[in-house]
Amino acid sequence: MPTISPFRALRYDEGVAGPLRDLVAPPYDVLNDEDLYTYWHTSDFNIVHLTRPDSPESAGEQLAAWREQGVLREDGPALWWLVQDFVGPDGVPRTREGIAGSVEVTPYSEGKVLPHELTHAGPKEERLAILRATRTQLEPIFLLYDAEVPIEAPGGDPDFEVSDEGVSSRLWRLDSEGIDLDVPLLIADGHHRYETAVAYREQEPSATHTFAVLVSSRSPGLEIYPTHRIVQEVGESPWGWMTSTWDTSSLAMFRTDNFFRLDSDDELDAREVARYRPEGVEYTADAEEAVGKVQDGLAQLAFLVRPPTIAQVFEFASRGETMPQKSTFFYPKLTSGLLLHPV
Numbered sequence: 001m002p003t004i005s006p007f008r009a010l011r012y013d014e015g016v017a018g019p020l021r022d023l024v025a026p027p028y029d030v031l032n033d034e035d036l037y038t039y040w041h042t043s044d045f046n047i048v049h050l051t052r053p054d055s056p057e058s059a060g061e062q063l064a065a066w067r068e069q070g071v072l073r074e075d076g077p078a079l080w081w082l083v084q085d086f087v088g089p090d091g092v093p094r095t096r097e098g099i100a101g102s103v104e105v106t107p108y109s110e111g112k113v114l115p116h117e118l119t120h121a122g123p124k125e126e127r128l129a130i131l132r133a134t135r136t137q138l139e140p141i142f143l144l145y146d147a148e149v150p151i152e153a154p155g156g157d158p159d160f161e162v163s164d165e166g167v168s169s170r171l172w173r174l175d176s177e178g179i180d181l182d183v184p185l186l187i188a189d190g191h192h193r194y195e196t197a198v199a200y201r202e203q204e205p206s207a208t209h210t211f212a213v214l215v216s217s218r219s220p221g222l223e224i225y226p227t228h229r230i231v232q233e234v235g236e237s238p239w240g241w242m243t244s245t246w247d248t249s250s251l252a253m254f255r256t257d258n259f260f261r262l263d264s265d266d267e268l269d270a271r272e273v274a275r276y277r278p279e280g281v282e283y284t285a286d287a288e289e290a291v292g293k294v295q296d297g298l299a300q301l302a303f304l305v306r307p308p309t310i311a312q313v314f315e316f317a318s319r320g321e322t323m324p325q326k327s328t329f330f331y332p333k334l335t336s337g338l339l340l341h342p343v
Helices: 033-042 056-069 121-134 191-203 269-274 287-295 310-318
Strands: 003-005 007-012 072-087 093-104 141-145 160-164 167-174 185-189 209-216 228-231 241-243 252-255 258-261 282-284 301-304
Touching: 003 209, 056 072, 056 121, 121 191, 141 191, 141 310, 185 191, 185 209, 185 310, 191 209, 228 287, 252 287, 282 287, 287 301
Parallel strands: 141 209
Antiparallel strands: 003 093, 007 072, 072 093, 072 167, 093 209, 141 185, 160 167, 228 282, 228 301, 241 258, 252 258, 252 301
């Protein structure tokens, strides 16, 4: 079964690079063009210069230069305790805790790490080129394990902390020899990055580990939020019982100023919606935004879905099944630039 091991993290030296708040960013795959421009110009040392570079070669050159200049320095081997404070899309304040460390890269067939969503070739090719050029895992993968937290939370002040996009991240260094887990790990976020790490190990056998943050499925701050569908048109029109409001206990559709409750025998609302062959789909965790776009004439209809439970996601993964795209929305994302993992 999996082990989470200490690693020698690369960390920003704020005395050289500037304040950490100017150096971190959300993960590469959630940045739109406007976000990217903002972070790119916040600092010449912002992490997006590596995660969203002009080219893989430029990322490798930048990273080497930053290490030479002392912008990034290498720490001694350690695990890290991460605490994120945030307000979820539902308006509820929460705290999520996890352990940042090094995890062995193994194929899904070995059963140590399990996926729950399908991936696409394009992003993996891009990530692999950047990984080859930098020989560094620039962003952590978000993994879940179905067990109690194996260590006690550290006390005292964190080693460092930063806030970005309304999410406060605090980290404590843990001088630990590693933690053995007797349960498989489930990818919550970062399927493309994990599969890229697997592909890289096949090419470079010494790259045995990748960077991950592990969160217990029993953590009170762990929540899956809905990803509602805003749709331009459907191949097959769904109709159900018209209601005056959205009942969050069921799958619903909003169209022409009315809510319709949709009956479904499927345990996954996202899979039920896919049966109507939607086109021009946008996704949002905000039901009011979804309804508002229909009311403003910017979309034909909106599907208001229920999120799967943590138990359902584990059940699907353990059966070797994958969910439709955007079936799960784990919030918040893991902030990039806090720690980097050389391979």
